[in-house]
Amino acid sequence: MAEIDRRKTAFKFSFWLIVSVGLFWYIVRSYTSGQMINWYYYTASLDGYAVDANLSMNATKDNPVMLNIAKQDEIKGLMAIPVAKGDRLPKNANGVISLAEIKTGKRVALEGQTIKVTVPWQIKESKGFKYKDTFKHKGIQTNPWSGAWNVAMVLCLGLSLGLLAEGLTDLMGMKIEKIDHGH
Amino acid sequence: MFDFAIAGVQAPIFLLVLVGLTVGIVGGFIGVGGGYMVTPALIVFGFPGYMASGIDMTHIAGKGLVSTVRHRQLGNIDWTLALSMIAGTMLGVELGVRLLVYFKNLGITGIVLLVTSVAVMFTLFLYTQIETHRAHKKMEKMEKEGKQVGRELQTSNLPRLFQAIPLAPIVRCRTARVIVSMWVIVLVGMVTGLLAGFLGVGGGFIRVPALVYVIGASTHVAVGTDLVEIVVSGAYGALRHSIEGNVDMMAVIFMVAGAMIGAQVGSIATAYVRGPAIRYILSYSLILATLGAALRLVYVLTGQNVQWLSLAAVVLTLGEMIFLCLFISSLVWFAVRRRGGKWVPDWVGSLVI
Numbered sequence: 088m089a090e091i092d093r094r095k096t097a098f099k100f101s102f103w104l105i106v107s108v109g110l111f112w113y114i115v116r117s118y119t120s121g122q123m124i125n126w127y128y129y130t131a132s133l134d135g136y137a138v139d140a141n142l143s144m145n146a147t148k149d150n151p152v153m154l155n156i157a158k159q160d161e162i163k164g165l166m167a168i169p170v171a172k173g174d175r176l177p178k179n180a181n182g183v184i185s186l187a188e189i190k191t192g193k194r195v196a197l198e199g200q201t202i203k204v205t206v207p208w209q210i211k212e213s214k215g216f217k218y219k220d221t222f223k224h225k226g227i228q229t230n231p232w233s234g235a236w237n238v239a240m241v242l243c244l245g246l247s248l249g250l251l252a253e254g255l256t257d258l259m260g261m262k263i264e265k266i267d268h269g270h
Numbered sequence: 271m272f273d274f275a276i277a278g279v280q281a282p283i284f285l286l287v288l289v290g291l292t293v294g295i296v297g298g299f300i301g302v303g304g305g306y307m308v309t310p311a312l313i314v315f316g317f318p319g320y321m322a323s324g325i326d327m328t329h330i331a332g333k334g335l336v337s338t339v340r341h342r343q344l345g346n347i348d349w350t351l352a353l354s355m356i357a358g359t360m361l362g363v364e365l366g367v368r369l370l371v372y373f374k375n376l377g378i379t380g381i382v383l384l385v386t387s388v389a390v391m392f393t394l395f396l397y398t399q400i401e402t403h404r405a406h407k408k409m410e411k412m413e414k415e416g417k418q419v420g421r422e423l424q425t426s427n428l429p430r431l432f433q434a435i436p437l438a439p440i441v442r443c444r445t446a447r448v449i450v451s452m453w454v455i456v457l458v459g460m461v462t463g464l465l466a467g468f469l470g471v472g473g474g475f476i477r478v479p480a481l482v483y484v485i486g487a488s489t490h491v492a493v494g495t496d497l498v499e500i501v502v503s504g505a506y507g508a509l510r511h512s513i514e515g516n517v518d519m520m521a522v523i524f525m526v527a528g529a530m531i532g533a534q535v536g537s538i539a540t541a542y543v544r545g546p547a548i549r550y551i552l553s554y555s556l557i558l559a560t561l562g563a564a565l566r567l568v569y570v571l572t573g574q575n576v577q578w579l580s581l582a583a584v585v586l587t588l589g590e591m592i593f594l595c596l597f598i599s600s601l602v603w604f605a606v607r608r609r610g611g612k613w614v615p616d617w618v619g620s621l622v623i
Contacts, residue, residue, distance in 0.1 A: 268491055
């Protein structure tokens, strides 16, 4: 009887170990391969220019960043690609500079076929104890299905890790009995 | 260091695992999501505020499920109570979010949120602390008199009042050993959900005292049952945050991995203590969180000019996590010593089993 139980717990542990590792591997792979990031930077939520925000984060009045306007499917370096609201973002884009912002001309200005970025704008989010401006994540609409996918993955991982831990304690012979709630 | 491409930051993996581990211990023990501890920690690691909230909420759903699996094994979940409460909780959360939007439009969200947090948490701390102290003294007296002391003892008369409400349908919650009107359960879910939705937290620190002092469940059952609610409300919050693009999944899974171990320690630790010990830890967690929120409130009221206030609030929050973990570990250590017939301090004797 004890032999059967041991075999059962060993199977339970092995099964949930495989499921947990599989899920972990799948999430890491879809993140590092860029699939999850493509879902995140999905479509433009306003009319403007898609940019690689990382290249313009340190822009100042004295040291502006000049982005060349081009019509391509992929951002390569200092480049801005025109997008309309609802358009799929080009590859490597992680922010959108809105047309409205360009019209005001205070922080970014249109100079022929170039966008001059003088002051990073929009989000003022805390970064550690300091505040840092960034173009990132503004003007972005994520894929709604990616939200459901994220939640499903986290719940599956939570369940499998919980059952894996349960299998491990069973395998180790730890007696975890139900608590008597008699008042 | 790992490059979190979506959050746009680089942060060490071990710190995220460590936060998941410590909050897992506390959350598994007192039945909270720990949002008020995780979000400030993530901001310190460099994650933008909106991203910290999204990552926190998503990790709470996963971590809550890890703890729920273990509490199910320990028999700490009353499924009738949990399922009856879900509808009220969801409705309350939605109302809370709408109330938040209303205050946002008035432009006074920050101050209203902080004042409400301080008021709610301080009131809960006072009531829990006073009642638990009374229960603790009573248990000590019973032990000295040589009477048998059970796992639970609470001295509040509130549950009797609420259990006497004769509104049909009346529900029998077998694990919690409570017979109460379904409407009371739904109302508790709604009010605690409203506060949770408004304050932007999972709501465990409100729901656990409510389950104990309003419904009359034992603290262990309140913790286990509340974790089911946390999984549901956490998943809903995670969905909303994910659609808004506020979630970096890699940060979430590193924290859930840490929480897997922490949640086991916290959940299994409940088997070593009596109800008042859990309520003590909950009340200490409430007062420390209240102090943190009060510091932030003063920081906001002084026009965000006194920088050390903000820093002190973060240090206090991080220190709270370590303090609570040490407290829980020491209780388990004393329980093991007591089971082995070794000496333990008098005040601990009646708290452990």
